[in-house]
Amino acid sequence: MRASCGIALCALTAACATVEDAPRGDDAYAAIPAAPAVGMDYRIAPDDVLRISIYHEPGLSLEDARVTAAGMVRMPLVGDISVAGLSAEEAGDVIAGRLGQRYLVSPQVTVFVKQAVGRRITVDGEVREPGLFPFAGRLTLSQAVAMAKGPTRIASLGQIVVVRQEEGQRKAAMFSLAAIRKGEAADPEILPGDMVIVGLSRARAILGGALLAAPALATGFIALDGR
Template sequence: MNRPTDSKSQALVMALACALLGACSTVEDAPKGDAAYAAIPPAPAVGVDYRISPDDILRIQIYHEPGLSLEDAQVTAAGMVRMPLVGDVSIAGLSASEASDVIAGRLGDRYLVSPQVTVFVKKAVGRRITVDGEVREPGLFPLDGRLGLQQAVALAKGPTRLASLSRIVVVRQSDGQRKAAMFDLGAIRKGQAPDPEILPGDTIIVGLSRAKAILGGALLALPAVGAGFVALDGGF
């Protein structure tokens, strides 16, 4: 009895997996158009303050108190920053202005009269995105504030000359699953489509062929996936 070829064996495994999942497809079937934007919304027109994350580097200035000011204060893994006089102050998840108010409140409780505090995020180390595929300089990039897909690709020095701009895959971890959606960067650049917001932890892959290679041919499980996303069954 002849053994099935490797390709036939792989096809059989995929077919069985699809039968168990209920429905499967490849990365080509990541939602597009309105379905993609339902999953990853356009970036807002008006920016919202960046939320401080662990490992961020801050400049904290206390007006008229240079001895209490900090030039390179790193937020701990627990989301704290250590200040002179008052010790650890919890600021993770706050905007810079909110953190300023919290630190001013701690200092004003016992040590200073109406302290004026300014917090500036020098380096948003705790929030990163990955840009890969047909770009000039793929890699990990810090996410400072809010960012659209077009700006995210620009962080990697833009697409290569032969990049496929109509098939940009955004992969996001959500509800314990990796989910993917596909966007047309050319249409976004021309103002013909909204620019989706990119979140910390997102992976942007320029070009469908590169997305398929990077994702390793992972199956996409279609059932029970909301908001127009497809969930990647398997790792990168």
């Protein structure tokens, strides 16, 4: 609540703030919501790697089918099939339809996304292995930090900044990984394109000391200048 009051005061007085005043507590979760219980369908993208299983047809199944830059996957018998933009279930239906036209009777096709290269996040700051990480399915803040082999020994677990691009504008919120680990706070969902920065000092360095524009505070976000 104290952080929220500080943010509101900045909005009324200076109309700007630093990254240190990124929303925290309830305001942070308004910006970067906790992950809901039900997952979202991932849409297949170029360079993703798929496992395509055809029931009772191991010779036609593929273990590592990479989606081409044009969004196609090459299948035995039927050739290239467009799958980019489809969910795994939809891609299975399309492949089954092509195989059923001439070659198989009521084929059962299952598609699983093994490597979702089209979904990437950046994890930086005080983590053991910072970098760019692809992921499939759902991802939370604690899982994102774990992908970077966890925080370093000097990391400040109460200062985890999540930066998100929305409608052409960067927005940030601050979370406590320590509270999340203790079950005292919800674990927010991380989306493709997000940047997770562990440690406030590292966030200031990475973001270049960017000012935060106060007008976006009403929505629970802090908007970063320099879109």
